[in-house]
Amino acid sequence: MISALAIMALGAIILGAALGFASIKFKVHGNPLVEKIEGLLPQTQCGQCGFPGCHPYAEAIAKGEADINLCPPGGEEGVRKLADLLGREVKALNAEEKPKQVAVIDENTCIGCTLCIQACPVDAIVGAAKQLHIIIAQQCTGCELCLPPCPVECIAMVTIPETVDNWKWKYPVTEIRKAA
Amino acid sequence: MLQLFKFKGGVKPATNKVQSVTLPIATAPLPSRLAVPLHQSIGGTPRPIVEVGDKVLKGQKIGEADGWISAAVHAPTSGTVIEVGLYPAAHPSGLTAATVVIEPDGEDRWIDRQPVDYASLEPEAVRELLREAGVVGLGGAVFPTHGKLTASKTVPMEEMVINGAECEPYITCDDLLMRERAEEVVRGAGVFRDLLRPKKVLIGIEDNKPEAAAAMTAAIKALGEAFKEFEVVVVPTRYPAGGAKQLIRVLTGKEVPASKRSTDLGVQCFNVATAYTAWRALAHGEPVISRLVTITGNVGEPRNWEVLIGTPMDELLRIGQPKPDTDGIIMGGPMMGFLVPDTKAPVVKATNCLIAHSPTLFPPKPPEMPCIRCGECARACPHELQPFEMYWFSRAKNFGKTQEYAIFDCIECGCCSFVCPSRIPLVQYFRFAKSEIWARERESQAAEGAKNRFEFKQLREEREKAEKAEKLAKAAAAQAAKKAAEALAAANAPETTVAEPAPDAPSAADAAKRATIEAAMERAKAQRAAAQPKNVDHLPPAVEQEIAEIDARQNQAVMANAAPDGEKNS
Ligand code: SF4
Ligand code: SF4
């Protein structure tokens, strides 16, 4: 009787130690759900969702503090993906969808005040004090955050034109004849 | 005799080749203008190096290759550059692309051509020469040829395949090239052989081109010992035997998956026309400025023409005497080609055939019907894919699933659409799905980059903030220490006059800072003085006193603000 109890107790202690070790060793850093959500957000970092960047918005969604339809750059498709991931209802986006744009600086007007550099969340603007500033189109996410600080209003948003390189084949539009 | 392998699937559409092989190759007349697009190959877009008004010679370089995988472009004739800008492209989108438009002067004057003896050059120099001469795969893929001429370091080169199969209906330009210029094709293939050093060179030709096969065999024999590892192999006619992967499969039994390069399997494939242009480039110093184009379909005189790159398609088609009911131009063959949206578009290096389109020749497809899952498409697919599954998921825009069904292994050969009893335009769905997947891939890469830069910027700002706080804390500590020392000094030596603060390094900076602040304050004062209200001359004394008090308060406030804000103003 005693030996049986001792064996059970020993077993409990060993298993407990193993579990404790495993929980330290295999601890998951960060919240995997937040990362998954963030992976679906477009990383425009524009703050239009009301949060200072995509990561904070992902955290808020994960905590259930924010709705899933607040990210205009993600569009309806983004809402759908989030709904799929989280098992929630698809909702209408609470803003209108815009075609993707990039910011362009008018080189004749820029006074080189560097304010737009400070505003750009993704370091897509290069320039130095009193020098003409330039936006690297490939890195611009189109967040529009550099527009308000510019004292001479020389930054404009332009829609990315369709070229032979980014052109996409269209969805085939064919009428389907009813099978009799 | 070589043991041939088979590829699965394939179809046998009407070949329609006999029409255009009766006449020999002729040189197309000089067009009124030549529009040479800069981007004519896979890879980087060449930069234009000529300007409007420049006089150019035939063969003069007008676009500099950008990056290693890119190829230069050249003026096809002598004349004047009249435009460098956007021009309709030979592309299914009908969009415009960067193009150099040249008005020929009619003299067709060459640059100083410099033939080289490639055997005396380093392989690297030969590749560079081919890149400079704009030699690209002329079978339709237009991959820069020099990029394919490096053997894998680990896998020995077994076979080199020269593709003369030309399986697409209507097209006969490779056929005629082999018949009339076999020797130069073989010599060009010899250049590739010398760079890649394969054990065997297999020239695959479909059995419906016996004249071409005979001409090539004769050329190899005439060239003698140096070409002893060359062999002409006649392969059965079955579309798409001329697909690079199918021909490799038939001749060597090797299957090249989409994820691998063929050199990793010890095999490489070139088109016959590519070999020909490579030889012209090295042995004659002629860059790629023209190519053979089959003009056929609904025309009075189907024939192969030597056409300058940049010739407008509508102008070119006219020499074939199109019949009155012609309503469009197909570039490429009927299986893989496309209806050119704007017939002003120029002939490019990828243009092997122009087919005059008419409703009688290509009757409109009856409407698509639902898929009955008969499996015909899967039986016809040369890559053993399951088109009906890929169709289903492309249609539902479930792109992840299409990739699970290996949509990127699809070569868009059109066999599945050809056999589908429900007449579903399957390839259109696959092209749609592929370009959507590419677009998403680009977007997610951009998002990843943006995220990294955003995080880096935040990190940097945090670090700067911390550094600044540290600096401030240090300054405050120094200040406090100084004060304490002063107090101590004052207590110890009450008689002596207070010593000037020692001008040590930080206080020198401080002094400079203070000077700027003072200057700024002076300026502010001057501004305020300038902005003094003018009508204060005859005020009652009470009001005057009020004003004076306000002024004093303002001055005090300015002083108080300026001191701690020194950091901000500097
Ligand atoms: S609106 Fe969308 S893209 Fe903009 S910060 Fe919020 S989650 Fe990011
Ligand atoms: S904010 Fe405006 S003026 Fe200032 S650097 Fe940027 S673009 Fe130039």
Ligand code: SF4
């Ligand atoms: S051939 Fe057409 S109908 Fe038959 S399974 Fe394929 S897609 Fe469906």
Ligand code: SF4
């Ligand atoms: S188009 Fe693609 S799916 Fe259809 S038969 Fe050809 S390789 Fe197969």
